[in-house]
Amino acid sequence: MKRILVILVVVLCSTNLFALSFSIAPTEFDISLDKNQLHEAYIMNNTFSPLRIEIYKEDVKGYEDKSITEDIIIFPKIISIRPGGKQLVRFKVKPNPSREKGVYRSLLVFRESPNNIKTISKNENGNFETKLNFITEIAIGVKGEKK
Template sequence: MKKFIYVILFITNIVVTYSLNFSVVPTRYEVELTKVSTNEIYITNNTTEPMRLEAYIEGDKRFGESYNLNDDIVIFPKKIFIKPGGRQTVRFRVKPNSKYIDGEYKSYIVFKEVPYEIKNGDKNSNLTNVSLITEIGVPIYGTKGESVITNKIDKIIVKRGQKNILVQINLENTGNTSSKFSYEIVSKRSITGLKGKIGMSAREGKFSINTEIPIPKELYNQKIKLLIKDQNDKVYYSNTI
Protein backbone atom coordinates (compact mmCIF):
# COMPACT_ATOMS: atom_id res chain seq x y z
CA MET A 1 0.00 0.00 0.00
CA LYS A 2 1.23 3.46 -0.80
CA LYS A 3 0.41 6.31 1.58
CA PHE A 4 0.22 9.91 0.42
CA ILE A 5 0.87 12.91 2.63
CA TYR A 6 -0.41 16.21 1.22
CA VAL A 7 1.67 19.33 1.62
CA ILE A 8 -0.63 22.33 1.03
CA LEU A 9 0.88 25.75 0.51
CA PHE A 10 -1.11 28.89 -0.22
CA ILE A 11 1.50 31.45 -1.16
CA THR A 12 1.50 35.20 -1.07
CA ASN A 13 4.85 36.91 -1.28
CA ILE A 14 7.22 34.04 -0.56
CA VAL A 15 9.67 32.09 -2.66
CA VAL A 16 8.83 28.43 -3.13
CA THR A 17 11.86 26.30 -2.33
CA TYR A 18 12.98 23.26 -4.25
CA SER A 19 12.27 20.99 -1.29
CA LEU A 20 8.73 20.77 -2.67
CA ASN A 21 7.84 18.39 -5.48
CA PHE A 22 7.15 21.32 -7.79
CA SER A 23 7.52 25.09 -7.71
CA VAL A 24 5.65 27.94 -9.37
CA VAL A 25 6.58 31.47 -10.47
CA PRO A 26 5.38 34.16 -10.16
CA THR A 27 3.78 33.64 -6.75
CA ARG A 28 1.22 36.47 -6.97
CA TYR A 29 -0.79 38.31 -9.63
CA GLU A 30 -2.63 41.62 -9.67
CA VAL A 31 -5.06 42.35 -12.51
CA GLU A 32 -7.44 45.13 -13.52
CA LEU A 33 -11.07 44.03 -13.75
CA THR A 34 -12.03 46.55 -16.43
CA LYS A 35 -10.43 44.56 -19.27
CA VAL A 36 -9.53 41.04 -20.31
CA SER A 37 -6.04 40.01 -19.19
CA THR A 38 -4.05 36.89 -20.07
CA ASN A 39 -1.19 35.79 -17.83
CA GLU A 40 1.31 32.95 -17.56
CA ILE A 41 2.43 30.78 -14.65
CA TYR A 42 5.57 28.64 -14.92
CA ILE A 43 5.64 25.28 -13.12
CA THR A 44 8.85 23.29 -12.57
CA ASN A 45 8.99 19.59 -11.69
CA ASN A 46 11.64 19.32 -8.97
CA THR A 47 11.65 15.51 -8.95
CA THR A 48 13.27 12.76 -11.01
CA GLU A 49 9.87 11.28 -11.91
CA PRO A 50 7.17 12.40 -14.35
CA MET A 51 4.44 14.44 -12.69
CA ARG A 52 0.74 15.03 -13.23
CA LEU A 53 -1.08 18.07 -11.89
CA GLU A 54 -4.59 19.41 -11.97
CA ALA A 55 -5.49 23.11 -11.78
CA TYR A 56 -8.65 24.67 -10.38
CA ILE A 57 -10.00 27.92 -8.90
CA GLU A 58 -10.73 28.43 -5.22
CA GLY A 59 -11.93 31.45 -3.22
CA ASP A 60 -10.38 32.75 0.00
CA LYS A 61 -12.81 32.52 2.92
CA ARG A 62 -10.59 34.60 5.17
CA PHE A 63 -10.44 37.43 2.65
CA GLY A 64 -14.21 37.44 2.10
CA GLU A 65 -16.23 34.68 0.50
CA SER A 66 -18.35 37.07 -1.58
CA TYR A 67 -15.36 38.86 -3.09
CA ASN A 68 -13.87 36.24 -5.37
CA LEU A 69 -13.03 35.89 -9.08
CA ASN A 70 -14.00 32.23 -9.33
CA ASP A 71 -16.49 32.57 -12.20
CA ASP A 72 -14.29 34.79 -14.33
CA ILE A 73 -10.94 32.99 -14.40
CA VAL A 74 -10.30 30.50 -17.20
CA ILE A 75 -7.24 28.19 -16.92
CA PHE A 76 -5.62 26.29 -19.78
CA PRO A 77 -4.60 23.54 -19.58
CA LYS A 78 -6.30 22.21 -16.46
CA LYS A 79 -4.58 18.82 -16.75
CA ILE A 80 -0.82 19.16 -16.72
CA PHE A 81 1.98 16.66 -17.39
CA ILE A 82 5.62 17.57 -16.70
CA LYS A 83 8.64 15.39 -17.40
CA PRO A 84 11.36 14.97 -14.73
CA GLY A 85 13.11 18.29 -14.17
CA GLY A 86 10.89 19.85 -16.82
CA ARG A 87 8.93 23.08 -16.94
CA GLN A 88 5.39 23.77 -18.14
CA THR A 89 3.60 27.03 -18.91
CA VAL A 90 0.00 27.42 -17.75
CA ARG A 91 -2.04 30.40 -18.93
CA PHE A 92 -5.07 31.95 -17.32
CA ARG A 93 -7.47 34.62 -18.49
CA VAL A 94 -9.42 36.97 -16.25
CA LYS A 95 -12.60 38.42 -17.78
CA PRO A 96 -14.37 41.63 -16.71
CA ASN A 97 -17.83 41.29 -15.22
CA SER A 98 -20.45 43.97 -14.64
CA LYS A 99 -21.28 42.45 -11.23
CA TYR A 100 -18.04 43.82 -9.74
CA ILE A 101 -18.35 47.02 -7.75
CA ASP A 102 -15.32 49.17 -6.92
CA GLY A 103 -12.78 47.46 -4.70
CA GLU A 104 -10.56 44.42 -4.37
CA TYR A 105 -11.27 40.74 -5.13
CA LYS A 106 -9.24 37.61 -4.59
CA SER A 107 -9.10 33.97 -5.68
CA TYR A 108 -6.47 31.25 -5.80
CA ILE A 109 -5.35 29.20 -8.77
CA VAL A 110 -4.56 25.89 -7.10
CA PHE A 111 -2.15 23.34 -8.56
CA LYS A 112 -2.56 19.89 -7.04
CA GLU A 113 -0.33 16.92 -7.68
CA VAL A 114 -2.13 13.79 -8.92
CA PRO A 115 -0.40 10.72 -7.43
CA TYR A 116 0.38 7.64 -9.48
CA GLU A 117 -1.32 4.63 -7.93
CA ILE A 118 0.48 1.31 -7.49
CA LYS A 119 -1.21 -1.47 -9.47
CA ASN A 120 -2.48 -4.49 -7.55
CA GLY A 121 -0.12 -6.77 -9.41
CA ASP A 122 2.97 -4.84 -8.40
CA LYS A 123 5.39 -7.13 -6.58
CA ASN A 124 6.10 -4.35 -4.07
CA SER A 125 2.42 -3.58 -3.44
CA ASN A 126 2.59 -4.99 0.10
CA LEU A 127 5.24 -2.47 1.08
CA THR A 128 4.22 0.78 2.71
CA ASN A 129 5.71 3.75 0.85
CA VAL A 130 5.15 7.36 1.81
CA SER A 131 4.98 10.07 -0.84
CA LEU A 132 4.63 13.80 -0.31
CA ILE A 133 1.91 15.27 -2.50
CA THR A 134 2.24 19.00 -3.06
CA GLU A 135 -0.63 21.44 -3.48
CA ILE A 136 0.14 25.11 -4.12
CA GLY A 137 -2.28 28.04 -4.36
CA VAL A 138 -1.25 31.19 -6.25
CA PRO A 139 -3.26 34.28 -5.19
CA ILE A 140 -4.90 36.36 -7.92
CA TYR A 141 -5.94 39.86 -6.84
CA GLY A 142 -8.37 41.84 -8.98
CA THR A 143 -9.18 45.54 -8.54
CA LYS A 144 -11.84 47.77 -10.02
CA GLY A 145 -12.19 51.51 -9.63
CA GLU A 146 -10.85 53.33 -6.59
CA SER A 147 -9.47 51.29 -3.70
CA VAL A 148 -10.46 52.75 -0.32
CA ILE A 149 -8.51 51.74 2.80
CA THR A 150 -10.60 52.41 5.89
CA ASN A 151 -9.91 50.55 9.09
CA LYS A 152 -10.26 50.91 12.82
CA ILE A 153 -7.24 49.65 14.71
CA ASP A 154 -8.39 48.08 17.95
CA LYS A 155 -4.97 47.18 19.27
CA ILE A 156 -1.35 46.71 18.16
CA ILE A 157 0.68 44.50 20.50
CA VAL A 158 4.47 44.44 20.11
CA LYS A 159 6.70 42.17 22.21
CA ARG A 160 10.45 42.15 21.66
CA GLY A 161 12.71 39.23 22.40
CA GLN A 162 16.43 39.01 21.77
CA LYS A 163 16.10 37.39 18.34
CA ASN A 164 12.63 38.41 17.19
CA ILE A 165 9.68 40.76 17.58
CA LEU A 166 6.16 39.39 17.99
CA VAL A 167 3.47 41.60 16.43
CA GLN A 168 -0.30 41.31 16.72
CA ILE A 169 -2.65 43.72 14.93
CA ASN A 170 -6.37 43.63 15.75
CA LEU A 171 -8.54 45.73 13.46
CA GLU A 172 -11.90 46.14 11.76
CA ASN A 173 -11.80 46.83 8.04
CA THR A 174 -14.64 48.94 6.61
CA GLY A 175 -13.19 49.97 3.23
CA ASN A 176 -13.38 48.11 -0.08
CA THR A 177 -9.85 46.69 -0.06
CA SER A 178 -7.65 44.77 2.35
CA SER A 179 -5.12 46.49 4.59
CA LYS A 180 -1.62 45.20 3.81
CA PHE A 181 0.88 45.84 6.58
CA SER A 182 4.67 45.96 6.39
CA TYR A 183 7.45 46.81 8.82
CA GLU A 184 10.69 48.74 8.84
CA ILE A 185 13.44 48.57 11.48
CA VAL A 186 15.52 51.70 11.96
CA SER A 187 18.85 51.60 13.81
CA LYS A 188 22.04 53.61 14.13
CA ARG A 189 23.93 50.82 12.35
CA SER A 190 23.95 50.61 8.56
CA ILE A 191 22.23 47.27 7.96
CA THR A 192 20.27 46.42 4.83
CA GLY A 193 17.18 44.24 4.55
CA LEU A 194 15.35 45.64 7.55
CA LYS A 195 11.99 45.79 5.78
CA GLY A 196 9.38 43.11 5.22
CA LYS A 197 5.75 42.04 5.11
CA ILE A 198 3.61 41.56 8.21
CA GLY A 199 0.35 40.38 6.67
CA MET A 200 -2.98 41.47 5.28
CA SER A 201 -6.52 41.77 6.57
CA ALA A 202 -9.77 40.59 5.07
CA ARG A 203 -11.56 42.96 2.68
CA GLU A 204 -14.10 43.74 5.39
CA GLY A 205 -14.90 42.84 8.97
CA LYS A 206 -12.82 42.14 12.07
CA PHE A 207 -9.44 40.52 11.64
CA SER A 208 -6.31 39.64 13.61
CA ILE A 209 -2.82 39.53 12.08
CA ASN A 210 0.01 37.77 13.90
CA THR A 211 3.61 37.55 12.78
CA GLU A 212 7.20 37.18 13.97
CA ILE A 213 9.84 39.65 12.76
CA PRO A 214 13.47 38.44 12.92
CA ILE A 215 16.07 40.79 14.41
CA PRO A 216 19.52 40.82 12.75
CA LYS A 217 22.22 39.38 15.02
CA GLU A 218 24.08 42.69 14.97
CA LEU A 219 21.10 44.35 16.69
CA TYR A 220 20.36 41.77 19.40
CA ASN A 221 21.40 44.07 22.23
CA GLN A 222 20.66 47.39 20.54
CA LYS A 223 17.71 49.73 20.80
CA ILE A 224 15.78 49.83 17.53
CA LYS A 225 12.86 51.78 16.15
CA LEU A 226 9.99 49.78 14.69
CA LEU A 227 7.62 51.24 12.11
CA ILE A 228 4.40 49.53 10.97
CA LYS A 229 2.79 50.88 7.78
CA ASP A 230 0.05 50.00 5.29
CA GLN A 231 0.38 49.85 1.49
CA ASN A 232 -0.08 53.64 1.28
CA ASP A 233 2.79 54.21 3.73
CA LYS A 234 0.44 55.36 6.48
CA VAL A 235 2.22 54.75 9.80
CA TYR A 236 0.21 52.91 12.48
CA TYR A 237 3.02 52.21 14.91
CA SER A 238 6.30 54.01 15.57
CA ASN A 239 8.23 53.26 18.73
CA THR A 240 11.73 52.55 20.02
CA ILE A 241 11.97 49.10 21.57
Protein backbone atom coordinates in the same frame (compact mmCIF):
# COMPACT_ATOMS: atom_id res chain seq x y z
CA MET B 1 36.34 20.58 12.56
CA LYS B 2 35.02 17.12 11.67
CA ARG B 3 31.82 17.83 13.58
CA ILE B 4 31.16 20.99 11.54
CA LEU B 5 31.83 19.13 8.31
CA VAL B 6 29.48 16.29 9.28
CA ILE B 7 26.72 18.75 10.25
CA LEU B 8 27.17 20.62 6.96
CA VAL B 9 26.91 17.39 4.92
CA VAL B 10 23.79 16.27 6.83
CA VAL B 11 22.10 19.64 6.31
CA LEU B 12 22.91 19.70 2.59
CA CYS B 13 21.69 16.14 2.08
CA SER B 14 18.50 16.61 4.09
CA THR B 15 17.35 19.73 2.21
CA ASN B 16 16.28 17.53 -0.69
CA LEU B 17 13.96 15.60 1.63
CA PHE B 18 11.92 18.72 2.30
CA ALA B 19 11.83 20.01 -1.28
CA LEU B 20 8.51 20.24 -3.05
CA SER B 21 7.78 18.12 -6.10
CA PHE B 22 7.15 21.22 -8.18
CA SER B 23 7.47 24.98 -7.97
CA ILE B 24 5.49 27.85 -9.48
CA ALA B 25 6.52 31.28 -10.71
CA PRO B 26 5.23 33.89 -10.06
CA THR B 27 3.83 33.14 -6.61
CA GLU B 28 1.04 35.72 -6.74
CA PHE B 29 -0.86 37.86 -9.23
CA ASP B 30 -1.97 41.46 -8.78
CA ILE B 31 -4.17 42.23 -11.77
CA SER B 32 -6.47 44.95 -13.04
CA LEU B 33 -10.06 43.86 -13.61
CA ASP B 34 -10.59 46.83 -15.93
CA LYS B 35 -8.43 45.20 -18.62
CA ASN B 36 -8.98 41.94 -20.46
CA GLN B 37 -5.51 40.40 -20.02
CA LEU B 38 -4.01 36.94 -20.29
CA HIS B 39 -1.78 35.90 -17.36
CA GLU B 40 0.87 33.15 -17.27
CA ALA B 41 2.41 30.95 -14.61
CA TYR B 42 5.30 28.53 -15.05
CA ILE B 43 5.32 25.19 -13.25
CA MET B 44 8.68 23.48 -12.82
CA ASN B 45 9.09 19.77 -12.05
CA ASN B 46 11.71 19.36 -9.28
CA THR B 47 11.74 15.55 -9.37
CA PHE B 48 13.35 12.79 -11.42
CA SER B 49 10.00 11.38 -12.53
CA PRO B 50 7.13 12.76 -14.63
CA LEU B 51 4.40 14.69 -12.81
CA ARG B 52 0.74 15.24 -13.54
CA ILE B 53 -0.73 18.40 -12.00
CA GLU B 54 -4.34 19.52 -11.77
CA ILE B 55 -5.14 23.24 -11.59
CA TYR B 56 -8.39 24.48 -10.10
CA LYS B 57 -9.89 27.61 -8.51
CA GLU B 58 -10.87 28.19 -4.90
CA ASP B 59 -12.40 31.03 -2.88
CA VAL B 60 -10.34 32.83 -0.25
CA LYS B 61 -11.87 32.50 3.19
CA GLY B 62 -13.42 35.77 4.24
CA TYR B 63 -13.64 37.01 0.63
CA GLU B 64 -16.53 34.85 -0.58
CA ASP B 65 -18.59 37.95 -1.39
CA LYS B 66 -15.58 39.58 -3.16
CA SER B 67 -14.52 36.53 -5.16
CA ILE B 68 -13.54 36.28 -8.83
CA THR B 69 -13.38 32.48 -8.78
CA GLU B 70 -16.35 32.03 -11.13
CA ASP B 71 -14.85 34.46 -13.66
CA ILE B 72 -11.41 32.81 -13.97
CA ILE B 73 -10.72 30.65 -17.02
CA ILE B 74 -7.68 28.33 -16.77
CA PHE B 75 -5.98 26.57 -19.67
CA PRO B 76 -4.93 23.77 -19.47
CA LYS B 77 -6.55 22.39 -16.31
CA ILE B 78 -4.41 19.24 -16.21
CA ILE B 79 -0.77 19.15 -17.29
CA SER B 80 2.02 16.60 -17.50
CA ILE B 81 5.61 17.69 -16.96
CA ARG B 82 8.66 15.61 -17.78
CA PRO B 83 11.43 15.31 -15.14
CA GLY B 84 13.23 18.61 -14.71
CA GLY B 85 10.91 20.28 -17.22
CA LYS B 86 8.56 23.22 -17.04
CA GLN B 87 5.09 23.94 -18.37
CA LEU B 88 3.19 27.14 -19.01
CA VAL B 89 -0.34 27.61 -17.67
CA ARG B 90 -2.47 30.57 -18.73
CA PHE B 91 -5.53 32.12 -17.17
CA LYS B 92 -7.71 35.15 -17.62
CA VAL B 93 -10.52 36.79 -15.72
CA LYS B 94 -13.70 37.24 -17.73
CA PRO B 95 -14.92 40.83 -17.78
CA ASN B 96 -18.02 41.35 -15.65
CA PRO B 97 -19.68 44.74 -16.23
CA SER B 98 -21.90 44.32 -13.16
CA ARG B 99 -18.88 43.99 -10.85
CA GLU B 100 -18.61 46.89 -8.42
CA LYS B 101 -15.41 48.81 -7.73
CA GLY B 102 -13.16 47.21 -5.16
CA VAL B 103 -10.60 44.49 -4.50
CA TYR B 104 -11.44 40.87 -5.31
CA ARG B 105 -9.50 37.74 -4.42
CA SER B 106 -9.26 34.13 -5.46
CA LEU B 107 -6.80 31.23 -5.33
CA LEU B 108 -5.31 29.11 -8.08
CA VAL B 109 -4.55 25.71 -6.61
CA PHE B 110 -1.95 23.44 -8.19
CA ARG B 111 -2.30 19.86 -6.95
CA GLU B 112 -0.09 16.94 -7.86
CA SER B 113 -2.17 14.02 -9.16
CA PRO B 114 -0.89 10.91 -7.45
CA ASN B 115 0.38 7.99 -9.47
CA ASN B 116 -0.03 5.59 -6.60
CA ILE B 117 -1.34 6.71 -3.21
CA LYS B 118 -0.46 3.83 -0.94
CA THR B 119 1.59 3.00 2.05
CA ILE B 120 3.36 -0.24 1.26
CA SER B 121 4.52 -2.35 4.15
CA LYS B 122 6.65 -5.42 3.55
CA ASN B 123 8.34 -7.87 5.80
CA GLU B 124 11.27 -9.37 3.93
CA ASN B 125 13.71 -11.44 5.96
CA GLY B 126 12.61 -9.74 9.15
CA ASN B 127 13.08 -6.25 7.71
CA PHE B 128 10.21 -3.78 7.77
CA GLU B 129 9.91 -1.34 4.89
CA THR B 130 7.47 1.52 4.42
CA LYS B 131 7.07 3.66 1.36
CA LEU B 132 5.22 6.96 1.64
CA ASN B 133 4.10 9.10 -1.27
CA PHE B 134 3.52 12.77 -0.55
CA ILE B 135 1.13 14.86 -2.59
CA THR B 136 2.18 18.46 -3.16
CA GLU B 137 -0.49 21.16 -3.30
CA ILE B 138 0.35 24.84 -3.75
CA ALA B 139 -2.14 27.71 -3.80
CA ILE B 140 -1.21 31.10 -5.21
CA GLY B 141 -3.22 34.25 -4.73
CA VAL B 142 -4.95 36.22 -7.45
CA LYS B 143 -5.89 39.73 -6.39
CA GLY B 144 -7.88 41.81 -8.81
CA GLU B 145 -8.87 45.44 -8.45
CA LYS B 146 -11.64 47.21 -10.31
CA LYS B 147 -11.28 50.97 -10.33
